[in-house]
Amino acid sequence: MRRGRKALALIVGIVLALGVPVLVFFSRPPVLIVIDVPFSSLYGGTRRTLLRQVFASLVLFRQVKPVKIAEGAGPDVLVFAVEEAASRSLSRRPHCVLFPYRYSQAALRYREQFPGIPAILLEGRADGGAATAGDGLFIFRNDQERDMYRAGLCAAILNGGNRGKIVVFQDRSIEDAGRNAFMEGLRQEGNRMEPLFLDGFYELSDFSDLSCVVLAGSGAEYFEQNLTHPVIFYTWLDPDLTSPEVVLVFDDSPWALAAPAVKMIAENRNEGRIPSDLLILSARIADKDILRRLKKAVQNSK
Numbered sequence: 001m002r003r004g005r006k007a008l009a010l011i012v013g014i015v016l017a018l019g020v021p022v023l024v025f026f027s028r029p030p031v032l033i034v035i036d037v038p039f040s041s042l043y044g045g046t047r048r049t050l051l052r053q054v055f056a057s058l059v060l061f062r063q064v065k066p067v068k069i070a071e072g073a074g075p076d077v078l079v080f081a082v083e084e085a086a087s088r089s090l091s092r093r094p095h096c097v098l099f100p101y102r103y104s105q106a107a108l109r110y111r112e113q114f115p116g117i118p119a120i121l122l123e124g125r126a127d128g129g130a131a132t133a134g135d136g137l138f139i140f141r142n143d144q145e146r147d148m149y150r151a152g153l154c155a156a157i158l159n160g161g162n163r164g165k166i167v168v169f170q171d172r173s174i175e176d177a178g179r180n181a182f183m184e185g186l187r188q189e190g191n192r193m194e195p196l197f198l199d200g201f202y203e204l205s206d207f208s209d210l211s212c213v214v215l216a217g218s219g220a221e222y223f224e225q226n227l228t229h230p231v232i233f234y235t236w237l238d239p240d241l242t243s244p245e246v247v248l249v250f251d252d253s254p255w256a257l258a259a260p261a262v263k264m265i266a267e268n269r270n271e272g273r274i275p276s277d278l279l280i281l282s283a284r285i286a287d288k289d290i291l292r293r294l295k296k297a298v299q300n301s302k
Contacts, residue, residue, distance in 0.1 A: 024061075025061060025062065025063070026063065026090060027090050027091065028061070028062040028063070028091070028095065029091040029093055029095040030062060030063040030064065030065050030086075030089050030091070030094055030095060031060060031062060031065070031096055031097075031098065031262055032065055032066075032067050032082055032085055032086060032096075032097045032098070033064060033065070033254055033255070033258055034066075034067050034069060034078065034081075034082065034097070034098065034099050034100060034103055035049075035066040035067065035069070035100075036068070036069050036070065036071045036072075036073070036100075037071060039100075039236075039253075040066070040068060042237055042238065042241070043236055043237070043238060043253060043255070044238035044240070045238070048238060049066065049255070052255040052256075053065075053066065053255075055259075056255070056259045059259045060259055060263070062095060063089070065085060065089075067081050067085045067097075069081050073103075073106075075103075075105045075106040075108075075109040076109070078103060078106040078109075078110075079106060079109050079110050079113060082094075082110060083114075094117060095117075095262070096117060096118035096119070096262060096265060097110060097117060097118070097119055098254060098262075099120065099121050099122065100122055100254050101121065101122060101123045101124055101126040104121055107119045107120075107137055108135060108137065111135070111136045111137055115136070118138055118265050119136070119137050119138065120137070120140065120261050120262070120265065121137045121138070121139045121140070122140055122257050122258075122261060123139060123140065123141040123142070124141070124142050124253075124257070125141070125142045125144065125171075125173045125234075125252055126141075126173070138261070138264075138269075138270055138271070139270070139271050140257060140260075140264065140271065140272050140273070140274055141272075141274070142252045142257075142273065142274065142275070142276060143275040144173065144174065144177070144273075145177050145178055145181040146181070146275040146301075147234075147275055147278075148174070148178040148179070148181040148182040148185070148216070149181040149182065149184055150185060150250075150297075150298065150301045151168075151182055151185065151214055151216065151232055151248075151250070152182040152184060152185020152186045152187075152188070153185040153186075153188060153189050153297040153298075154232055154294055154297060154298070155168075155182075155185070155195070155212045155214055155232060156185065156186045156189030156190065156191035157189055157290060157293045157294055157297060158211070158230045158232075158247070158290065158294075159191055159193070160290070163211055164209045164210055164211025164212070164229075165196060165209055165211060166186070166191075166195040166196070166212045166213075167195065167196045167198060167204060167210060167213050167214070168182065168195050168198065168214040168216060169198050169199075169201065169214065169215050169216060169217070169218045169219025169222070170197055170199060170216050170217055171199075171216070171217025172217075174197075179197055182214075183195070198218075200218050200219065201218070201221040201222055204219075204222075207225065210227070210229045211229060212231075212232070213230070213231045214231075214232045214234075215231060215233045215234060215235075216232075216234045217234060223245075227245070228245060230245060230247045231243065231245045231247065231248075232246075232248045232249075232250070233246045233248070233249050234252070234276070235249060235250070235251070236251050236253030236255075236256070239279060239281055244284060245284075246281065246284070247280070247284050247285050248279065248280055248281065248294070249278070250276040250277075250278055251276050251278075251279060252276040252277075257274045260274045261274060275302075278298050280294055280295060280298060
């Protein structure tokens with residue numbers, strides 16, 4: 001009899017230990033993230049989205065749910081979709097709602113209608129200006145300097161000891177501070193060469209003596225040349241859809257920025273900068289020493 005009671009108590013203890021956290025997890029108000037259908041398809045479809053969703057949910061210990069909308073949906077339609085998604089949760093209201101930059105008007109509209117729920121605008125690498133924290137939004141941008149520094153570290157390693165030119169195709173979002181950070185990353189890895197910062201592919205006429213290419217906003221036409229130099233690519237595109245020459249990807253998508261942004265609002269921060277997720281495509285790097293050095297550099301620069 002005594003053994004039976006002990007066994008029963010143990011079982012009850014295990015059920016409570018497992019059940020209470022699960023109950024708390026599902027009862028907490030969810031984080032909602034607005035995602036349009038074209039983005040979801042190019043990002044990697046159901047599988048990659050689900051992995052990012054699960055990861056963000058575990059990090060935040062609350063459900064992170066996408067609100068899928070048609071591309072170009074108007075603010076009123078989008079706000080209704082968010083409200084409908086929130087009504088299906090146990091709490092019937094979200095912890096916060098994240099909006100990509102292109103839906104800034106919907107974020108403002110949602111903020112007006114639901115002032116008690118944080119509306120987060122994820123600007124990525126956009127130039128900004130559509131809204132400010134003074135509008136009542138939480139606004140987070142990509143940490144350009146941190147990303148460019150890490151890109152410089154990796155470009156120097158891929159360069160393999162000052163052999164050949166490093167070309168950086170930039171867009172107008174890249175500022176002097178970003179270029180300086182890239183140079184700092186190069187120097188940190190012992191590279192003393194001067195990289196070429198170009199505003200577009202048309203500015204590159206000589207393809208000889210290249211060692212590494214960084215596509216940081218422009219220059220995608222490079223892939224049409226069928227060259228084999230390693231490429232560092234700033235994109236949220238599914239890595240499986242990229243050219244075989246792409247060996248590192250800087251992902252500044254809403255999924256990459258979501259968990260850090262939610263953590264920042266918990267710290268009462270209205271604005272901030274978040275580095276991209278840096279993905280090393282290991283299967284495309286044959287040199288094991290270079291792969292090891294890349295992993296070490298990425299880990300140390302977080």
